[in-house]
Amino acid sequence: MDINATLLGQALTFAVLVWFTMKFVWPPLTNMMDERAKRIADGLAAAERGKQDLEEASRRVEAEIRAAQQKATEMLINAEKRANQIVEEAKQAARTEGERIIADAKAEIDQEVLRAKESLRSQVAGLAVAGAEKILRKEVDASKHADLLASIKAEL
Amino acid sequence: MAGSATDYIKHHLTHAKAPHDGGFWSLNVDTFSVSLILGFIFLFVFARVVRNFSVENPGRLQCLVESIVEMVGNQVRDIFHAKSDMVAPLALTVFCWVFLMNAMDMLPVDLLPYIAQLIGGAMGADPHHVYLRVVPSADVNATFAMSLSVMFLIIGFSIKAKGFGGYMHELFSAPFGPKVGPINFIFQLIELIAKPISLALRLFGNMYAGELIFILIALLPWYVQWLLGGPWAIFHILVITLQAFVFMMLTIVYLSLAVEDH
Numbered sequence: 001m002d003i004n005a006t007l008l009g010q011a012l013t014f015a016v017l018v019w020f021t022m023k024f025v026w027p028p029l030t031n032m033m034d035e036r037a038k039r040i041a042d043g044l045a046a047a048e049r050g051k052q053d054l055e056e057a058s059r060r061v062e063a064e065i066r067a068a069q070q071k072a073t074e075m076l077i078n079a080e081k082r083a084n085q086i087v088e089e090a091k092q093a094a095r096t097e098g099e100r101i102i103a104d105a106k107a108e109i110d111q112e113v114l115r116a117k118e119s120l121r122s123q124v125a126g127l128a129v130a131g132a133e134k135i136l137r138k139e140v141d142a143s144k145h146a147d148l149l150a151s152i153k154a155e156l
Numbered sequence: 157m158a159g160s161a162t163d164y165i166k167h168h169l170t171h172a173k174a175p176h177d178g179g180f181w182s183l184n185v186d187t188f189s190v191s192l193i194l195g196f197i198f199l200f201v202f203a204r205v206v207r208n209f210s211v212e213n214p215g216r217l218q219c220l221v222e223s224i225v226e227m228v229g230n231q232v233r234d235i236f237h238a239k240s241d242m243v244a245p246l247a248l249t250v251f252c253w254v255f256l257m258n259a260m261d262m263l264p265v266d267l268l269p270y271i272a273q274l275i276g277g278a279m280g281a282d283p284h285h286v287y288l289r290v291v292p293s294a295d296v297n298a299t300f301a302m303s304l305s306v307m308f309l310i311i312g313f314s315i316k317a318k319g320f321g322g323y324m325h326e327l328f329s330a331p332f333g334p335k336v337g338p339i340n341f342i343f344q345l346i347e348l349i350a351k352p353i354s355l356a357l358r359l360f361g362n363m364y365a366g367e368l369i370f371i372l373i374a375l376l377p378w379y380v381q382w383l384l385g386g387p388w389a390i391f392h393i394l395v396i397t398l399q400a401f402v403f404m405m406l407t408i409v410y411l412s413l414a415v416e417d418h
Contacts, residue, residue, distance in 0.1 A: 003300065006187050007304075017195045022245035029209070
């Protein structure tokens with residue numbers, strides 16, 4: 001074993017190496033490694049969050065779809081009901097209208113018949129009087145025989 | 157043959173020194189330069205990864221660096237509970253640098269010394285006196301440099317955590333109570349000195365033994381070298397990693413003991 005000045009030289013080299021490592025190697029390396037670890041952790045957390053958001057959103061979409069379907073069904077039923085109602089109402093209106101028209105026509109016909117009867121009566125009465133005049137060849141006072149004429153008219 | 161084998165081993169175990177006979181003030185150029193280059197490789201690779209760091213899309217080198225940093229960081233977090241910006245980078249430096257220095261053992265024992273001899277010979281030196289030991293951690297100077305640095309850090313951390321007075325009080329009052337202060341102090345001193353010595357000699361011993369066995373295997377006939385060299389090299393992959401890991405762990409443990417109250 002010969003200890004000599006090499007010992008001092010080696011110690012100096014050692015000190016320089018340690019100093020350099022302490023100053024320029026260890027802190028940046030560990031910082032950057034920590035940064036990566038943090039980034040990975042953040043990324044995983046973000047992925048987890050995204051997954052949860054997606055689940056939430058798909059749940060919401062499903063609920064919305066279900067609600068929309070229900071609403072559409074309801075609307076369809078309502079529309080059908082309303083259509084039936086409208087048809088029913090139209091039928092009812094048509095029936096009423098028809099009945100009214102028929103009634104009107106009947107009333108008019110009755111009136112016409114009455115009027116025709118009336119005019120026939122008066123004409124027949126006139127003819128009867130004229131016939132009687134001719135038969136009797138004698139002036140018949142229309143005013144004197146009004147009662148007679150009226151009774152004939154009533155018999156016709 | 158015996159003489160040349162001894163020469164071969166001696167040659168491999170001799171440091172390139174400058175000046176050659178300077179006593180304490182000579183420098184093991186091989187240990188110093190190889191470890192310096194390895195240290196710069198470590199810093200270069202890590203600084204490069206820092207500069208090209210991609211949070212989104214890490215490359216292979218970045219993944220390797222990150223897993224080393226993660227491993228060291230976890231060990232420091234588990235063992236060292238006080239707050240310090242220094243312990244983790246220190247542990248990382250120790251692990252990587254020691255591992256790279258140990259890994260020089262995996263190169264063929266003769267490769268770099270032979271190249272050095274060729275270069276030295278070309279430059280006009282006697283090739284037999286061109287020495288090169290390529291494993292810096294098989295040099296006590298390298299291992300003691302680190303372990304003594306760790307010892308001074310232990311003292312520094314203790315003073316910082318407990319104050320100078322608190323640390324002195326601990327030195328003189330534990331483990332037997334303040335009545336026998338000097339005995340406590342002797343015990344504490346032994347404990348303090350044993351740490352760097354065991355730390356340095358463990359690494360040195362392992363690497364020196366490993367290197368020596370590679371040298372001995374290189375003395376065998378070429379057709380049986382693979383039979384021993386292969387398994388030993390594979391086993392040595394475990395040893396160099398384990399020794400780097402042990403050095404790092406003990407550094408963290410000693411520093412965490414230093415800041416804890418007894």
